[in-house]
Amino acid sequence: MKCEYCDVLERNENIIYQDNDVVVAIKEYGLVEGQATIFPRKHLTILEMANDAILEKCSVIANKVGIAVFDSLGVQGTNLIINNGLGAGQKIPHFSLDLIPRQRDDNLPLFWQPQTSNDEEIGTTFSLLREELVSLQHLQEKNKDEEKSLTTAESKAKQHTEGKEDLDSKDNVDSKDNGKSNYMIKSLRRIP
Numbered sequence: 001m002k003c004e005y006c007d008v009l010e011r012n013e014n015i016i017y018q019d020n021d022v023v024v025a026i027k028e029y030g031l032v033e034g035q036a037t038i039f040p041r042k043h044l045t046i047l048e049m050a051n052d053a054i055l056e057k058c059s060v061i062a063n064k065v066g067i068a069v070f071d072s073l074g075v076q077g078t079n080l081i082i083n084n085g086l087g088a089g090q091k092i093p094h095f096s097l098d099l100i101p102r103q104r105d106d107n108l109p110l111f112w113q114p115q116t117s118n119d120e121e122i123g124t125t126f127s128l129l130r131e132e133l134v135s136l137q138h139l140q141e142k143n144k145d146e147e148k149s150l151t152t153a154e155s156k157a158k159q160h161t162e163g164k165e166d167l168d169s170k171d172n173v174d175s176k177d178n179g180k181s182n183y184m185i186k187s188l189r190r191i192p
């Protein structure tokens, strides 16, 4: 079955804004009138598939839509929601942000009863998350180093014969690819 957002784009239906990267459509069956969906033009199934540039652009456009909603619909607030992955109730396999216009007493079912965690639970979650985040950060820095060393190696290779730089950059490519593919395999489990 065709992706609903790709279909909306193809039929040019309810689209209030679009550029080369991002599309904004008014939701036909939303929680409330004026709910807008912001999604990348390219079919990217989940949040993790979107690169930094696309994420940045989606956020910037979402903010502009929010300002327009405040000004034109006279709302008192907005919720920006991303249902990312099967477990989060993502129904359409195309990453998107939903902007929901709010009024103070609209009673939309967007609240939750806070639960208290004990110190041990918080401590475990803290360690696990921090460890994962540090390794992701490390991977990201490695990618940057690799880009740099590739550029250096390429320019040096033009002037000299193959040297140590090429070997170093190859090592970086291998470890980056391993890390990246593990990460992508984990992400695939969340695709709706």
Ligand SMILES: [Zn+2]
Pocket: 003, 004, 005, 006, 007, 042, 043, 044, 093, 094
């Ligand atoms: Zn799609």
